[in-house]
Amino acid sequence: MKTLADILYKVPLKAVSGSTDVVVSGVQIDSRKASNRSVFVAVKGVAIDGHKFIDKAIELGAIAVVCEELPSQQKEGVTYVQTESTAEAAGILAHNFYGQPSQKLKLVGVTGTNGKTTIATLLYKLFICLGYQCGLVSTVENIINGKIIPSTHTTPDAISLNALLKQMVDEGCEYAFMEVSSHAVHQRRIAGLEFVGALFSNITHDHLDYHKTFDEYIKAKKAFFDGLSSSAFAITNIDDKRGLVMLQNTAAKKLSYSLRSMADFKGKILENGLSGLVMTINDQEVHFRLIGEFNAYNLLAVYGAAVSLGQDKQEVLQCLSNTTGAEGRFDYTVSPKEKVIAIVDYAHTPDALINVLATIKKLRQGNEQVITVVGCGGDRDKTKRPVMGEVACEHSDKVIFTSDNPRSEDPMEILNDMETGLPVSAKRKYIAIADRKQAIKTAISMAQPEDIVLVAGKGHEKYQEINGVKHHFDDKEVVQEMFELLNK
Numbered sequence: 001m002k003t004l005a006d007i008l009y010k011v012p013l014k015a016v017s018g019s020t021d022v023v024v025s026g027v028q029i030d031s032r033k034a035s036n037r038s039v040f041v042a043v044k045g046v047a048i049d050g051h052k053f054i055d056k057a058i059e060l061g062a063i064a065v066v067c068e069e070l071p072s073q074q075k076e077g078v079t080y081v082q083t084e085s086t087a088e089a090a091g092i093l094a095h096n097f098y099g100q101p102s103q104k105l106k107l108v109g110v111t112g113t114n115g116k117t118t119i120a121t122l123l124y125k126l127f128i129c130l131g132y133q134c135g136l137v138s139t140v141e142n143i144i145n146g147k148i149i150p151s152t153h154t155t156p157d158a159i160s161l162n163a164l165l166k167q168m169v170d171e172g173c174e175y176a177f178m179e180v181s182s183h184a185v186h187q188r189r190i191a192g193l194e195f196v197g198a199l200f201s202n203i204t205h206d207h208l209d210y211h212k213t214f215d216e217y218i219k220a221k222k223a224f225f226d227g228l229s230s231s232a233f234a235i236t237n238i239d240d241k242r243g244l245v246m247l248q249n250t251a252a253k254k255l256s257y258s259l260r261s262m263a264d265f266k267g268k269i270l271e272n273g274l275s276g277l278v279m280t281i282n283d284q285e286v287h288f289r290l291i292g293e294f295n296a297y298n299l300l301a302v303y304g305a306a307v308s309l310g311q312d313k314q315e316v317l318q319c320l321s322n323t324t325g326a327e328g329r330f331d332y333t334v335s336p337k338e339k340v341i342a343i344v345d346y347a348h349t350p351d352a353l354i355n356v357l358a359t360i361k362k363l364r365q366g367n368e369q370v371i372t373v374v375g376c377g378g379d380r381d382k383t384k385r386p387v388m389g390e391v392a393c394e395h396s397d398k399v400i401f402t403s404d405n406p407r408s409e410d411p412m413e414i415l416n417d418m419e420t421g422l423p424v425s426a427k428r429k430y431i432a433i434a435d436r437k438q439a440i441k442t443a444i445s446m447a448q449p450e451d452i453v454l455v456a457g458k459g460h461e462k463y464q465e466i467n468g469v470k471h472h473f474d475d476k477e478v479v480q481e482m483f484e485l486l487n488k
């Protein structure tokens with residue numbers, strides 16, 4: 001049983017009206033979830049101001065309200081707490097309410113534009129292989145010792161996140177690996193958490209709809225490292241232009257990885273083909289099942305984290321050598337008869353698309369064509385659309401622009417955005433087919449034996465979101481269907 005005073009521990013207070021010596025039943029940032037004796041935290045959101053729902057939460061039983069502005073009319077028997085940032089307070093309150101779970105686990109966070117899911121998933125798989133009980137918080141799914149809990153965000157809101165971490169503690173986990181999105185840092189979903197380690201993968205164009213400028217986006221990611229304690233470690237990719245900036249103001253122990261220069265964790269690719277990567281990591285030669293240079297970076301980051309967590313280098317490399325990546329990341333199938341290669345990948349940023357197409361280019365053995373099916377999400381950063389259109393055309397032989405979660409937007413408008421700015425030479429290369437299933441089928445039927453079809457943008461996703469409704473859709477399923485047809 002916890003009181004309001006217990007969970008206010010470490011929350012910077014401006015004013016309190018009413019008693020804090022009251023037993024509370026939970027913490028909520030959504031008034032609709034308030035119930036008897038819960039604490040409602042009013043957060044100013046992107047769409048709406050949570051302060052508007054204070055009375056609604058009290059009607060549903062909230063016994064205390066944490067807010068940035070005290071309401072002029074206060075209700076009898078309700079405690080009002082004023083604080084500078086309720087988003088920050090929500091994290092700390094949730095952490096206290098759930099028994100400070102991040103202190104009972106070794107929590108490692110991964111941030112960066114691309115590679116978070118891959119790195120966090122590899123860490124989870126590695127530590128399971130090393131014999132530990134672990135948890136994972138990721139875009140694809142959350143996992144507690146093998147048990148899957150569906151995921152709604154890359155990084156859940158502070159309440160769901162702390163509840164999940166508590167469940168990990170209750171189920172005996174020693175380690176937890178989580179993705180830390182820039183939205184989560186900016187919205188303080190991670191406030192109050194104690195990380196033993198943090199990793200940076202890279203930063204490139206994405207989410208400018210939300211952060212407005214690239215500098216703001218960098219600042220959001222950097223704030224994660226700025227908040228680490230001196231007992232934590234921070235590992236960065238020094239081949240990324242912003243790699244060192246990320247660690248500029250951190251109190252944590254600074255470590256680096258690189259494929260190009262001297263670093264604490266130094267890798268060198270010896271072979272890079274469809275059967276995997278052969279590389280040296282700090283002079284040890286190892287074969288990995290993962291494909292592509294970008295995965296060499298992900299593997300270095302994972303190795304660095306494992307060694308920093310005190311694991312045996314040999315055992316780490318042995319486990320990693322057998323590990324496969326995350327679902328829908330360079331996920332490939334070969335058609336039985338024509339040997340067409342279909343690759344389903346979650347590349348949904350210009351940089352990820354360049355990387356995956358560069359990897360494919362290196363895998364080509366002769367004159368096989370590369371046919372790319374790609375779209376851009378609706379209600380998301382519009383400035384990446386023409387860039388992704390251009391990247392796809394520049395690095396593929398043929399391209400089909402199609403829909404990728406149009407959400408509330410008109411799919412044809414998104415396709416138009418992708419087409420603007422394409423050079424004349426590219427215009428002969430592409431067609432637009434808004435229906436994603438039709439687009440994938442067309443690409444596969446256009447393919448000659450041994451050609452490569454890249455289906456980019458949705459990876460593991462099992463839906464196509466149109467006007468607020470998620471319709472079942474699975475890129476891999478459509479590829480399989482088409483391969484079966486070809487085989488008849």
Ligand SMILES: CC(=O)N[C@H]1[C@@H](OP(=O)(O)OP(=O)(O)OC[C@H]2O[C@@H](n3ccc(=O)[nH]c3=O)[C@H](O)[C@@H]2O)O[C@H](CO)[C@@H](O)[C@@H]1O[C@H](C)C(=O)N[C@@H](C)C(=O)N[C@H](CCC(=O)O)C(=O)O
Nearest residue numbers: 029030031043045046047048050053153154155157181183
């Ligand atoms: C743009 C964005 O990040 N939005 C997130 C944000 O919502 P918001 O600021 O719009 O909230 P709001 O609707 O304005 O409401 C403000 C407050 O009022 C409360 N409210 C609202 C209505 C009501 O009746 N009662 C009530 O109390 C809300 O609970 C909220 O606390 O806070 C919500 C609660 O934490 C999130 O669920 C929501 O994620 C939306 C659904 C989303 O799509 N987010 C994406 C962009 C996202 O977060 N993505 C990143 C990954 C990005 C990457 O690839 O790196 C992620 O971590 O998943």
Ligand SMILES: Nc1ncnc2c1ncn2[C@@H]1O[C@H](COP(=O)(O)OP(=O)(O)OP(=O)(O)O)[C@@H](O)[C@H]1O
Nearest residue numbers: 113114115116117118139294329345346347352356
């Ligand atoms: N280290 C990397 N550098 C660049 N691109 C990468 C890297 N790792 C993966 N990718 C590419 O980016 C795509 C997304 O990878 P992943 O899901 O691991 O990233 P993420 O950061 O979790 O993305 P999200 O923010 O959407 O959850 C992959 O499908 C692949 O094409």
Ligand SMILES: N[C@H](CCC[C@H](N)C(=O)O)C(=O)O
Nearest residue numbers: 348376377380404405457458
């Ligand atoms: N975490 C990213 C995922 C994008 C995936 C893509 N399929 C899309 O829907 O745009 C986002 O929410 O922006």
Ligand SMILES: [Mg+2]
Nearest residue numbers: 116117139154
């Ligand atoms: Mg992810």
